[in-house]
Amino acid sequence: MTAPLEFINVTKDYAGFKALDGLSFDVQPGEVLGLLGHNGAGKTTSMKLVLGVIAPTQGSIRVLGESPTGHASDRLRRALGYLPENVSFYPQLTGREVLRYFARLKGAAPVSVDDLLERVGLTAAADRRIRTYSKGMRQRIGLAQALLGAPRLLLLDEPTAGLDPQVTREFYRMIDDLRGQGVSILISSHVLPGVEAHIDRAAILGRGRLLALGSLPELRDRARLPLRIRLQGQPDPEQTARVMQPLGFALCPPGPVLELQGDPARKLEAVRALLALPGVTDFELIQPALEDLYAHFNRHDGEAAPCMP
Amino acid sequence: MHAVITVAVKEYRDGLRNRWILAITVLLAAFAVGLAYFGGAASGSVGVTSLSTTIVSLASLAIFIIPLVALMLAYDTLVGEEEQGTLLLLLTYPLTRGQLLLGKFAGHAAILATATLIGFGAAGLLVAGDTGELGDVEVWRAFGFFILSSWLLGCVFLALAQLISAWAGEKSVAAGVALLVWIWFVLIFDLLLLGGLVMAEGQEGGWLARLLLLNPTDIFRLANFAGFEAARSYTGLTHIAVGPWFQPAVLLGLLLVWIIVPLLLAQWRFARRAL
Numbered sequence: 001m002t003a004p005l006e007f008i009n010v011t012k013d014y015a016g017f018k019a020l021d022g023l024s025f026d027v028q029p030g031e032v033l034g035l036l037g038h039n040g041a042g043k044t045t046s047m048k049l050v051l052g053v054i055a056p057t058q059g060s061i062r063v064l065g066e067s068p069t070g071h072a073s074d075r076l077r078r079a080l081g082y083l084p085e086n087v088s089f090y091p092q093l094t095g096r097e098v099l100r101y102f103a104r105l106k107g108a109a110p111v112s113v114d115d116l117l118e119r120v121g122l123t124a125a126a127d128r129r130i131r132t133y134s135k136g137m138r139q140r141i142g143l144a145q146a147l148l149g150a151p152r153l154l155l156l157d158e159p160t161a162g163l164d165p166q167v168t169r170e171f172y173r174m175i176d177d178l179r180g181q182g183v184s185i186l187i188s189s190h191v192l193p194g195v196e197a198h199i200d201r202a203a204i205l206g207r208g209r210l211l212a213l214g215s216l217p218e219l220r221d222r223a224r225l226p227l228r229i230r231l232q233g234q235p236d237p238e239q240t241a242r243v244m245q246p247l248g249f250a251l252c253p254p255g256p257v258l259e260l261q262g263d264p265a266r267k268l269e270a271v272r273a274l275l276a277l278p279g280v281t282d283f284e285l286i287q288p289a290l291e292d293l294y295a296h297f298n299r300h301d302g303e304a305a306p307c308m309p
Numbered sequence: 310m311h312a313v314i315t316v317a318v319k320e321y322r323d324g325l326r327n328r329w330i331l332a333i334t335v336l337l338a339a340f341a342v343g344l345a346y347f348g349g350a351a352s353g354s355v356g357v358t359s360l361s362t363t364i365v366s367l368a369s370l371a372i373f374i375i376p377l378v379a380l381m382l383a384y385d386t387l388v389g390e391e392e393q394g395t396l397l398l399l400l401t402y403p404l405t406r407g408q409l410l411l412g413k414f415a416g417h418a419a420i421l422a423t424a425t426l427i428g429f430g431a432a433g434l435l436v437a438g439d440t441g442e443l444g445d446v447e448v449w450r451a452f453g454f455f456i457l458s459s460w461l462l463g464c465v466f467l468a469l470a471q472l473i474s475a476w477a478g479e480k481s482v483a484a485g486v487a488l489l490v491w492i493w494f495v496l497i498f499d500l501l502l503l504g505g506l507v508m509a510e511g512q513e514g515g516w517l518a519r520l521l522l523l524n525p526t527d528i529f530r531l532a533n534f535a536g537f538e539a540a541r542s543y544t545g546l547t548h549i550a551v552g553p554w555f556q557p558a559v560l561l562g563l564l565l566v567w568i569i570v571p572l573l574l575a576q577w578r579f580a581r582r583a584l
Contacts, residue, residue, distance in 0.1 A: 014583075051401040053584055074403040082401045087394035092326055104315045105402045145398075 002065045003028055004153045004184040005050060010059035012045055012208075019045040021208040022059070027153070027184050032175065034195055035188040036294055037205035043188035044085060045208075047155050050186070051082055064152065078106060081146035085157040088138065091131035095122055095141050098130060099148070108149040116144040120174065136167035143174065154178065156187045160194060172198045192291040202290065204297045211297040216290060223296045225288035227264040229274070230257055233281030243273050312404045313412040320416025324382075330420050333378055337428030340374065341367055345436040357439045361448050364455050367429075368533040371459050372526045376466040376491055379421060383470035384487040386413045387579065388480045397584055406579050414464075414471060414572060421463040429456050454557065458532050461564040465525040466491075468571035475579040498524045518555075525567040532560035 005027040012020040020042045027033045035043050048054045049061055052068030064079055066072040089098050099113045117126045120140040130138065139159060146154055156175075160168040175198055179185060189195045202219065204211040212219055229249070231240070237258060241251045247270050249262030262270065267285070274283055288296075324330045345363040346356065387410075390396040399409060433452050437443045469490055477483035506517055521527040 048397075048584065053397065053400050077401060077403045080401070082398065084394055084398050087398055089393065089395060090323075092323065101315070101319050102402070105312060105399070105404055107311075107403065 003062070004064055005186060006062040007046070007049075008060050008062070010046075010049065010056045010061060012042075012049065012054070013057040018208050020049075020056075023205075023208065023210050024059075025203045025210060025213055027186055028200075029184055030179065030182045031200045032179050032185040032187060032198060034199035034202040035186060035205060036190070036192065036195075036202055036290070037188075038190055038298070040207075041205040042208040043190075043205060044157055046205075047082070047157050047186070047188065050153075050155060051080065052076065078149055079152050081148070081151035081154045083139075083142045083146040083154075083156045083159055085161065087142055089130045089141060092129060094127050094129050095133070095137075096126040098141060099144055102145050103148050106149045112148065112150075116147055119147070120144045121170075136163050136171075139163060139167075139171065143171070147178075152183060154183050154185045156185065158188055158190070160189065160191055165194070168194050192289070192294060196290045202293075204294055206298050212293070216293070219293045219297075220288055223288065223293050225264075225292055225296055226261040227267055227270075227288075228286040229260040229262075229270065230284040230286060231259070231274070231280055232257070232283060233279050235277050235279035240277060243277060244270065247273060312402075312408045313415060316404075316409060316412025317415035317419065320413055321419050324416070324420040329382065330423055333420070333424035334428040336374070336378075337424060338432045340370055341429055341432030342435060344370060345432070357436060359440045359448075360433060360437045360442050360445075360452060363436060364451055365534065368455060368459075368530060371455075371462065372530060373495055375421075375425075375459055375463045376495060376526060378424075379417075379463040379466035380470045380473075380487040380491055382420065383413070383417050383467045384473055384483045385480050386417070386471055387474040388477050388483045389474075392480055400584065407576055410471060410475070410572070410576055410579055414467060417467045418460075418464050421467065422460050425456050425460045425463065429459065455533055458529055458561060458564065461561060461568070462525060462529040465564055465567040465571070468568045468575065472571045472575040472578065475575040475582065494524055494526050499527070522563060525564060528560050528563050528567070531555055532557050532564070 003026040007023050007025050010020055010023045011018065023042070023046065025033070035046060037043055045054070049056055050063055050068060052063075052073045055069045061068055063076050066076055068076055090101075093101070096113060096117065099116060100110060103110055103113050114123075114126075117123050120143055122137060122140055122144065125133065125137060130141065133141065143156075143159070146156070159175075160171055163171065172194060175185060175187070179198075187195065187199065196216065199216075201213065201215050203213045204219075212222065214222065235258060237251060237254070240258065240260070244251070244260055244262070247262065248266050249260045249270055252259040252261055260270075264287075271283075271285075274280055341363070344366050345358055345360070387396060390399065400406065429452075433449075434443075437445075437448065442448045470487060473483050473486045473490065477486060502517060502520060505520075509517065521531060
């Protein structure tokens with residue numbers, strides 16, 4: 001089975017500005033790929049290319065094995081679902097009316113509208129105007145819209161931007177369900193907490209280039225980010241430094257809490273030493289999170305930060 | 310074709326939903342009845358004047374109202390969708406840019422058709438009923454022609470509004486340009502022609518009459534006045550406009566050209582618009 005989505009050395013120029021620069025990655029069947037980067041890193045441009053709304057300057061894109069701007073584009077568009085970043089839909093129409101309109105345009109069965117409303121939990125609000133919807137409800141209508149016609153590839157552009165944590169969790173629960181059904185998903189985000197547990201691999205973009213691509217453990221290995229240990233209690237800083245130095249752990253500059261940073265491979269040794277250290281009442285091991293990886297791969301000089309906040 | 314109809318139906322429903330259709334219909338009907346009633350005031354009498362006389366004054370009024378209504382209806386047809394974020398979304402659907410434009414135009418044209426037909430039509434029935442012209446086929450032909458040409462005039466400005474919308478980057482810019490277009494065609498153009506006519510001192514009216522064809526509102530005026538014997542006698546305009554170009558059917562054809570050309574330009578412009 002071919003990859004639902006493939007970028008092969010794609011470059012996109014906008015009047016002298018390189019939005020994408022030699023970008024290559026793929027999304028495997030049933031995979032959730034996180035497209036991560038700052039605003040302007042090329043996430044939305046990538047999605048527009050997949051959708052065939054714009055054409056690449058160089059390179060090629062294969063969506064379900066076809067070119068998105070070629071003769072198969074109409075068929076492809078029926079097999080894709082897209083949730084754009086800022087979409088307020090038609091405030092004067094009800095949720096149901098909006099979905100019916102898009103269903104008709106996509107050639108999806110009108111009965112699927114009610115199912116989808118149910119699935120995103122909007123049945124009760126279906127006949128209210130979009131104007132009265134909260135941000136979270138609008139995103140859910142947006143997701144229902146993207147799911148019209150049971151797409152095999154789903155593109156979600158910053159789906160949780162501006163949503164509160166509770167709604168974000170619910171949103172990702174729906175994403176997990178979809179992955180369970182074998183839908184391939186490309187999800188872009190610059191809000192990292194939350195996305196971590198729900199993606200199979202992350203593609204980190206910066207200034208239109210692919211900075212890193214891989215699963216989180218792979219990226220962690222590659223980045224060799226230090227393990228952080230946060231200490232509770234009143235250990236003597238000097239003694240702590242003396243004990244921990246030989247184990248490859250350094251003390252971070254004084255802050256509200258005492259923090260150490262060092263080689264993750266020597267975690268167990270470090271923990272044993274800490275247990276023997278007087279004054280330590282508790283400690284916390286902090287694995288590098290996606291956010292740290294992201295900051296790491298976004299740093300151009302390649303140096304590790306002395307102590308991360 | 311299916312997609313065009315879907316878009317058109319949605320636009321038409323929007324027109325019903327936000328009461329645009331109702332508002333325009335009532336406005337047109339009120340003006341028509343008002344003109345019929347007060348139309349004779351200049352000659353010293355107030356009361357219902359005949360429908361045939363009313364058409365002449367109604368046509369003069371329609372020149373101001375219809376383009377304005379059409380521009381207001383459609384100036385944000387694309388920029389509005391863009392600002393809502395739905396333009397990009399629509400274009401990821403199995404729908405070409407041309408189909409989207411055409412669907413929107415068709416929907417708006419249907420809104421105008423409903424409003425002119427019901428608004429003017431109801432007023433016409435009311436006036437004719439009062440003056441005993443209900444059975445006069447000639448009057449109804451002229452009135453039908455007036456409604457048809459009003460609608461076409463509206464469609465011209467819908468097409469121009471689409472062109473504006475395809476060009477403008479923002480809704481506020483589109484609104485401003487739409488207003489300028491209205492002022493140009495409805496006010497300034499004729500003033501300039503009039504100035505030209507005065508300067509030419511009536512020596513050569515032929516080229517000036519041709520220039521009238523560059524303004525859809527003048528085409529509409531000519532079509533209604535020329536197609537109408539009563540108007541010929543007391544509107545000076547139609548005296549200079551004689552010849553094969555000024556047959557009512559030809560003038561309607563010219564209005565069609567004025568619809569098709571801006572639509573094609575809008576299409577061309579929209580196709581090149583970056584998203």
